[in-house]
Amino acid sequence: MEKQPEQTSKKLSREAWSAHYEAWSMSGESQSSYCKRHDLKYATFCYWRTQLKCHSAQAKSNFETLDVKSTPQVLPGIRIHLPNGIQLSMPLSPDLSTLRSVLELLGVVSC
Template identity: 40%
Template sequence: MTQSEKRQHWTNIVFKQHESDLSIPSFCKQHDINYATFHYWLKKLKQTDDAQVAHQVVMNDPPSFSGEMVVVHLPNGLRAELPTSLSSVQIQTWLKALQ
């Protein structure tokens, strides 16, 4: 598993824990996840963007419009549907968060 895949995997796990409304110890026990490993990744994912590398978003095809939405396909495999009413700053913020 690449570092990017690991990061995405643990991002999903942390999100699921947050959405579950379970405490971290309960969530880890219920999902057979090592508590220390969960905290390691939680801390790693919360690190500032200063240490992260920005990647250019390459769009091979023109963006697809679905009503008032623009669909963006990111190099990491994510697909984002963003409202066309967003400002350029908001779009940049979303793209940075999804990398």
């Protein structure tokens, strides 16, 4: 941002101070050095820096909180329909010993 002697720091708009604040933060200069180079009052710059930081924090906090309700997840599984009408449902990767025991209890003969 170029030095504009016709504008004193008292007459700058919020937008102009915002532009100065952004230019300073990207410049890597100290605040006092930036103010001297742009003919700005250091105390006024500090005031606007605080105002702009607070405004920025308020703008970020204007989001509303959404309640997201989770729906039960349907996992893929195995469903076995036996000739006697019994149906067996279990996870896709069951414990084999448990599956074997259940099938034996149901009277299913293994091959």
